[in-house]
Amino acid sequence: MRILRAAQVLTGRPGEVIPYGEVAVDGDMIAFAGPRGGAGEPGDADEVVDLPGCTLLPGLIDAHVHLGFDDKVDPVTRQSPESDRHLLLRMAENARKLVSAGVTTARDLGARGFLDLALRDAIEEGLAVGPHLIAATRPITPTGGHCWYMGGEADDLPAIRRVARENLRAGADCLKIMASGGQMTPSAAPSWVQQYSTEEIRAVVEEAGARGKGVAAHAHAHAAIRSAVEAGVATIEHCSFFTPSGHRYDPELADVVAESGTYVCPTLHGVYWRLRDTLGPEMLDDWLHGIVALRDAGVRLIAGTDSGFAAAGVGNRTDGYVAGLEVFAGAGFGNAEVIELATARAADACGVGAVTGTVETGKRADLIAVRGDPLRRISDLRELVLVLVAGRAVTQTGVDTVTSSL
Numbered sequence: 001m002r003i004l005r006a007a008q009v010l011t012g013r014p015g016e017v018i019p020y021g022e023v024a025v026d027g028d029m030i031a032f033a034g035p036r037g038g039a040g041e042p043g044d045a046d047e048v049v050d051l052p053g054c055t056l057l058p059g060l061i062d063a064h065v066h067l068g069f070d071d072k073v074d075p076v077t078r079q080s081p082e083s084d085r086h087l088l089l090r091m092a093e094n095a096r097k098l099v100s101a102g103v104t105t106a107r108d109l110g111a112r113g114f115l116d117l118a119l120r121d122a123i124e125e126g127l128a129v130g131p132h133l134i135a136a137t138r139p140i141t142p143t144g145g146h147c148w149y150m151g152g153e154a155d156d157l158p159a160i161r162r163v164a165r166e167n168l169r170a171g172a173d174c175l176k177i178m179a180s181g182g183q184m185t186p187s188a189a190p191s192w193v194q195q196y197s198t199e200e201i202r203a204v205v206e207e208a209g210a211r212g213k214g215v216a217a218h219a220h221a222h223a224a225i226r227s228a229v230e231a232g233v234a235t236i237e238h239c240s241f242f243t244p245s246g247h248r249y250d251p252e253l254a255d256v257v258a259e260s261g262t263y264v265c266p267t268l269h270g271v272y273w274r275l276r277d278t279l280g281p282e283m284l285d286d287w288l289h290g291i292v293a294l295r296d297a298g299v300r301l302i303a304g305t306d307s308g309f310a311a312a313g314v315g316n317r318t319d320g321y322v323a324g325l326e327v328f329a330g331a332g333f334g335n336a337e338v339i340e341l342a343t344a345r346a347a348d349a350c351g352v353g354a355v356t357g358t359v360e361t362g363k364r365a366d367l368i369a370v371r372g373d374p375l376r377r378i379s380d381l382r383e384l385v386l387v388l389v390a391g392r393a394v395t396q397t398g399v400d401t402v403t404s405s406l
């Protein structure tokens with residue numbers, strides 16, 4: 001057993017701070033979290049790690065990544081020149097970078113060839129370094145629809161159920177459906193067009209639910225957001241209220257989302273400011289104002305970066321996670337709330353809240369320690385001194401490679 005002592009322990013729930021707390025880690029589990037001295041006599045521990053001036057808190061959760069998002073897809077031939085073998089190695093490198101930023105759980109919402117499952121299992125076996133992965137495998141999308149090249153095309157109810165079941169048979173932890181179009185697939189409907197009806201989305205919810213799993217719905221369009229709520233998905237991704245003339249926040253629809261309790265991952269990321277410089281302030285400001293309005297309407301937001309994508313030539317780095325939290329804070333979210341939506345609430349939304357996301361006795365030892373106090377300064381989350389994934393120390397900051405940073 002190891003005892004970690006810090007200037008304070010944040011449990012992940014808002015307002016829960018244990019001053020001069022300590023956490024005992026026994027194997028891959030948290031054996032104790034509470035005031036100093038509660039974990040037993042230091043002499044009984046194998047090791048006592050003192051972290052003066054540091055904050056211990058739950059490992060961060062990125063609810064929306066694409067470790068295998070292939071930015072090399074040729075929009076003309078629609079073929080990727082990258083082999084699955086090569087892509088899997090790149091995904092492993094992206095996973096290493098992600099955990100090096102303090103992310104100990106990540107939900108991968110779209111990968112081809114079931115490579116996310118291979119990587120997930122390799123990480124759990126200790127063959128690769130990375131966060132715990134919650135893998136959606138192939139996103140369900142119409143033929144030629146948003147991200148069709150990941151292999152999850154389905155145009156009617158029987159086909160939708162078949163792809164859902166094939167994903168689950170392969171070992172998917174959750175399912176992803178592209179309820180609206182998107183920007184980055186040339187043959188796909190644009191973001192403001194609904195791709196699937198409520199009934200079709202509900203079929204995916206049923207298939208996942210029968211196996212105790214949840215559904216993430218990619219939805220930019222108003223109608224797609226509404227259908228996703230009606231169908232009972234666990235999380236809505238983006239929820240950007242996109243129209244042909246930009247983001248048009250709808251307070252009535254936001255109330256529908258809030259009342260349903262559906263979580264929203266707005267995929268607010270750390271390249272917000274660079275994109276704003278590139279695309280102009282109007283669209284990006286409308287988007288951010290919409291996210292703040294969703295929070296004010298009572299919608300349960302969670303952190304997720306959509307890392308792996310590149311928009312307008314701006315790459316969204318896998319290890320840029322904390323920069324996304326800084327955008328939340330800059331938009332007026334309180335630091336305690338930002339930490340909650342990046343830990344406990346994100347775990348609940350991703351269906352792993354019983355296992356991880358908070359620092360408490362009996363949870364998995366997914367922990368980080370940072371120098372400073374992120375309740376006062378959210379950027380202190382950059383000052384990592386320790387990252388534990390199921391009790392294993394994995395901090396590798398400072399290791400650089402020549403591969404793509406996406």
Ligand SMILES: [Zn+2]
Pocket residue numbers: 064065066109110306
């Ligand atoms: Zn995505």
